[in-house]
Amino acid sequence: MARGLFSVTRTTGAGATALALVLFLALGTLVAVALRAEGAGAFTVADLAALRFTLVQATLSAALSIALAIPVGRALARRSFPGRGVLVMLLGAPFILPVIVAVFGLISVFGRSGLVSQALLALGLEPISIYGFHGVVLAHVFFNLPLATRLVLQGWLAIPAERFRLAASLGFTARDIARQLERPMLREVLPGAFLVIFLLCLTSFAVALALGGGPRATTIELAIYQAFRLDFDLGKAALLALVQFALGAAVALIALRVALPPGFGAGLDRAVSRWDANTPMLRALDAALITLATLFLVLPMTMIAVDGLPALATLPASVFTATARSLGVALASVILTLALALPIAAWSVKSGSRLVEGVGTLTIAASPLVIGTGLFIILFPITDPFALALPVTALVNAVMSLPFALRALVPALGQVEADFGRLADGLGMTGTARLRHLWLPRLARPLGFTAGLSAALSMGDLGVIALFASPDAPTLPLQIYRLLSAYRMDDAAGAALILLVTSLALFWVFDKGGRVNADA
Known part of the structure; x- marks a missing residue:
């Protein structure tokens, strides 16, 4: 004892x-x-704009990541194909990808001289710009879509196969399965996924520094950096940091209250063939979703290698x-x-x-x-x-x-x-x-x-x-x-x-x- x-x-x-x-x-x-700090910090119009921009971009980034992850995760959950395991593993790569490297890859694809802009120019259209609000959101979705997809996919695979077999014996349609099995699972998984992604976007610094930075595209974290580096206003920096910390804590509490506990029970972990998604249209839709998501995630990393290899010698x-x-x-x-x-x-x-x-x-x-x-x-x-x-x-x-x-x-x-x-x-x-x-x-x-x-x-x-x-x-x-x-x-x-x-x-x-x- x-x-x-x-x-x-x-x-x-x-x-x-x-x-x-x-x-x-x-x-x-x-x-x-x-x-x-020599004096108490005070919120200025620029600080309020940074707070508003931070909340809007973090909310939109998290919402888009979740909204795109649901169909992609569902497609991966109900399809089996060669290389599926490798693809699921690659979904974790952007999360550990250095931010400045990912930004460079995104510029190579979506910048004014990138692949997308070149294609638009060939069609007689104006090139796009990756800088500003939409660039920050795009980069955050690139980083967090794989994380959201992995979380959603994990929730789908956690539904016991016996539930699907029972649904088949009861003659459930795809709509019935969505209502009785998939939506309750999403209700459990999505609040936590939204929380994590929102907090990651809330404290984002390098993305905003590289792609934002203007008066209309400044996050709280970037405003803290500017208060330190440019103004050496420690009072303002402390106030902004306190606001950011309070926002993160509040979102965490909200997510804990709205999340539901698991309600499916245990199963025997046996695989099941998803009969409800076996139509040609749904197979084509899932293939298109998986292909587009793969291109969105892999193409910037490929461009990093294409652009970087010739420069290594010099x-x-x-x-x-x-x-x-x-x-x-x-x-x-x-x-x-x-x-x-x-x-x-x-x-x-x-x-x-x-x-x-x-x-x-x-x-x-x-x-x-x-x-x-x-x-x-x-x-x-x-x-x-x-x-x-x-x-x-x-x-x-x-x-x-x-x-x-x-x-x-x-x-x-x-x-x-x-x-x-x-x-x-x-x-x-x-x-x-x-x-x-x-x-x-x-x-x-x-x-x-x-x-x-x-x-x-x-x-x-x-x-x-x-x-x-x-x-x-x-x-x-x-x-x-x-x-x-x-x-x-x-x-x-x-x-x-x-x-x-x-x-x-x-x-x-x-x-x-x-x-x-x-x-x-």
Whole structure:
């Protein structure tokens, strides 16, 4: 009994320490910025416009992503074809794609000299512009349509096959199935999917920086950046960050209240042939939806390779130096993410409280720019904060990856403790022995996925480093942004290809490493 109590006590202590650090980074840094401000911030007309633009673009981006994901997810759920598994796997690629790389690919397809504009010119029509409101929404849909499709597809595949067989025996039509099976599932899945996508668009920075930025296309996050970088108005930055955090928390509460619990029960997980969608028209419709979605997601990434390959031989040395710098930041971010996520996940499982996990995910609504600035304000009396730009960037990237890490680790660790926890307690397995012999082998897959996701997201991040990097020490995303700003498009294309390959390789190596000899 003493050993069990000791185990719980150590778990609680480590988890509380990690959670306290997360709370400090999410809220303490905001307080530091507000206290450092010389006067209280006040909303101007431009700030109200930024708030309105943020809400409209986040709402529209999330709504479009969800609306497009429903037919695409339904088509994937009821069709079987060669390469389907690979296609579903590729749906995760845009989520880990560096934002600045995706923006470059979208410009190659939808920009004024892109494929779409060239086709319009050939038809005698005016080319389109990707910059401004519609460009920001387009980029957000590109990033979040795959995520929404995966969530919706998971909901469709979770409906037990026995429900469809029962519907067939009762003579249900396609409309009956939609009303009795599919709509209740969507009612359960969509609020959570909308929440996640809305929050991701709410705190978007690099997309707005590259494709927006004008007075009519400024998000709150970009307004925070401008308050820091251009005006050094810490009061306004703190006020905007507080508004952004409150919006994120409010949306989270609304989504929790409108979401419904699962209502289908368990099944035997047997595949079923969807007779209700076996008409030639519906088969053609599903094929068209899958093809269009694939082209929308794959074509920009293909254009990155097409544009970038010829430029690799002439890239300046600064690109490769920035690549090494970004790799170091990414690897440090992985270590910090796991060091925070494991204790918090363990405390959440041991306590049986979802509040611990909920507090750990607060950073999804926080502004990474404010977190970074707060840390620099705190460090300034002690040391030169600009010398710590890269470590601070790694730490901020780690806490921004934490919500995704907890969603992967908490359920997996809960299952491990449910299956083997009593046996481990009986053997007196606590502390590092429990971690080494029980948790790490059984959590190899979610840990590998978490490490890969954290590395890829950190590798492509263009956030805190845009504020505090010295001119001669940029990361690769910042170097690409500088090349784009200088209209060195060929060099930017080559650097974007390097960033794309490196980010995907990091995710693949860590994720595959988590699957080798994994027992879970």
